[in-house]
Amino acid sequence: MRPLTLVAAMTLALCLGQAPLAAQALAHTHGATDTRMPTEGGQAAFAAIAGVVKILEADPSTDWSKVNLERLRLHLRDMDLVALRSAVTASPVVGGATFVVRGTGETVAAIKRMTAAHASMVEMMGGPRMARTELPDGVRLVVTARDSGSEAAIARIRGLGFIGLMASGDHHPMHHLMLARGEAMADHGHR
Known part of the structure; x- marks a missing residue:
């Protein structure tokens, strides 16, 4: 659109109470995405699955007989329970911190599944040391820096806290894809 025509179209749309048309006209001139469509898939787990x-649909090698999106859904549910329904107390220890993570009902099992899988993944990737002890209502994690003399590493553990340590690392997207593909990998007890 020519600049004068664009201004006229936007002015007319606004005067007629058609703000979405004005926004659409503006979006088309700047190469923006279609403003008439949402960019998110909705709720976070739904968007992750989408x-x-x-x-999977774009990959012609997807073996649909092995795909198990229910397994991914259950894992995402565990993530939600641990992130939003657990209670965490933190206390500093030499070289890091102790996190006592507790829950009730189904949250207890989610805490145990998530921390077991994550502790082994962190170890495998060379992250901080994680000593995990199961409690009747959750777990105790003692997280210490590999280099006990590194104040920066110790500060990072304490700064991230339990949920930051659980969320850190680039393995989550690949793990989710592997769960959905039905590939052999720790699945946190979901079949």
């Missing part, structure tokens, strides 16, 4: 489905 992203995996998009990858």
Whole structure:
């Protein structure tokens, strides 16, 4: 659109109470995405699953007989329970911190599954040391820096806290895709 025509179209749209048309006209002139469509898939777990489905559908080598999106859904549910329904107390220890993570009902099992899998993944990737002890209502994690003399590493553990340590690392997207594909990998007890 020519600049004068664009201004006229936007002015007319606004005067007629058609703000979406004005926004659409503006978006088309700047190469923006279609403003009439949402960019998110909705609720976070739904959006994560939708992203995996998009990858699976685009990959001609997807073995649909092995795909198990229910397994991914249950894992995402565990993530939600641990992130939002657990109670965490933190206390500093030499070289890091202790995190006592507790829950009730189904949250207890989610805490145990998530921390077991994550502790082994962190160890495998060379992250901080994690000593995990199961409690009747959750777990105790003692997290210490590999280099006990590194004040920066110790500060990072304490600064991230339990949920930051659980969320850190680039392995989550690949793990989610592997769960959905039905590939052999720690699945936190979901079949």
